[in-house]
Amino acid sequence: MAAWSLADIPSQAGKLAVITGATNGLGYQTALALAQAGAQVVLTGRNQDKGNAAVEQIGQQVPGALVSYESLDLANLAAVAAFVERLPRGKPLDLLINNAGVMALPTRQTTADGFEMQLGTNYLGHFALTARLLPWLLKAPAPRVVNLSSLAHHTGMIDFNDLQGERWYSPWKAYAQSKLAMLIFARELQRRSDAVGWGLASIAAHPGVAQTGLFEGPGELVSMMSRLAAPMFAQSAADGALPTLFAATSPDAAAGGYYGPNGLGELRGAPGSALVMPQARVSATAKRLWEESERLTGTTFKV
Numbered sequence: 001m002a003a004w005s006l007a008d009i010p011s012q013a014g015k016l017a018v019i020t021g022a023t024n025g026l027g028y029q030t031a032l033a034l035a036q037a038g039a040q041v042v043l044t045g046r047n048q049d050k051g052n053a054a055v056e057q058i059g060q061q062v063p064g065a066l067v068s069y070e071s072l073d074l075a076n077l078a079a080v081a082a083f084v085e086r087l088p089r090g091k092p093l094d095l096l097i098n099n100a101g102v103m104a105l106p107t108r109q110t111t112a113d114g115f116e117m118q119l120g121t122n123y124l125g126h127f128a129l130t131a132r133l134l135p136w137l138l139k140a141p142a143p144r145v146v147n148l149s150s151l152a153h154h155t156g157m158i159d160f161n162d163l164q165g166e167r168w169y170s171p172w173k174a175y176a177q178s179k180l181a182m183l184i185f186a187r188e189l190q191r192r193s194d195a196v197g198w199g200l201a202s203i204a205a206h207p208g209v210a211q212t213g214l215f216e217g218p219g220e221l222v223s224m225m226s227r228l229a230a231p232m233f234a235q236s237a238a239d240g241a242l243p244t245l246f247a248a249t250s251p252d253a254a255a256g257g258y259y260g261p262n263g264l265g266e267l268r269g270a271p272g273s274a275l276v277m278p279q280a281r282v283s284a285t286a287k288r289l290w291e292e293s294e295r296l297t298g299t300t301f302k303v
Ligand SMILES: NC(=O)c1ccc[n+]([C@@H]2O[C@H](COP(=O)([O-])OP(=O)(O)OC[C@H]3O[C@@H](n4cnc5c(N)ncnc54)[C@H](OP(=O)(O)O)[C@@H]3O)[C@@H](O)[C@H]2O)c1
Pocket: 020, 021, 022, 023, 024, 025, 026, 027, 044, 045, 046, 047, 050, 072, 073, 074, 075, 099, 100, 101, 102, 103, 121, 122, 148, 149, 150, 151, 206, 207, 208, 209, 210, 211, 212, 213, 214, 215, 240
């Protein structure tokens, strides 16, 4: 069978998608491809100038593209709530892509709400956003939520005794935990949807290794990876976005599934099923993480 590619994206005409962190990297490539497929896309990010530039660039490549930019800082729960309030309610939300992320911040930083920055941005912000958007998603005929995880989840654990890295902070431990949390969240959202009949498809994806702004982040280790490792192993941002696009649009993407590149070590290649590590499959962890996330963010998944 031929490898799945951009050409396989079914028409998205009439659909509305929200993508977090869409001003560059994988999020931008995802927005561009969805706009090319005819979707109305709301790009979100933290920087209005970057947002305007991204919208303009997509407009140049896709004449008549239905794209707009909205500010959304996931490291601030009040900003997440305000974003949801600002969105026009005219149309159901077909697709939410929880893509934004930061990686391996060298020193422990905190969000506006006092969460460790990687857990807060990569996971808790998306948890709160998805909870707040749920009623709107469930108005769509076949809503999908796509969560970005990572190969980093392989080394992750949910450290309930030190979720916020207050006792011991390690840049990679915090990143891996946040990406494991995103995978657990995706699977648990599917389980809960199935249990109550929401009809939602919750799917996780990872890009393997893709050359993006993530490798230009702060910290010596990240910049060393950017200079040395990433160019050797990484695929382009456009190729890295394919598993997300497969999860978001393919009729063959299974609800509750996890997709990444199908090449050696899932580093690069066309989209295929990805390995879910055992620590992402423990239902007691999923239940506890969900309850803890509801408590921390003050949000619940109510219809
Ligand atoms: N690239 C890879 O190899 C790789 C591998 C595994 C997983 N991933 C995952 O893929 C996702 C996309 O990353 P990328 O590689 O495309 O990196 P990127 O180019 O750095 O893009 C990350 C995006 O997230 C946004 N962002 C960061 N903090 C935010 C916040 N507080 N609120 C809202 N948006 C925020 C960034 O906005 P600004 O432009 O304002 O910074 C940027 O648009 C991440 O979740 C990452 O963990 C990437």
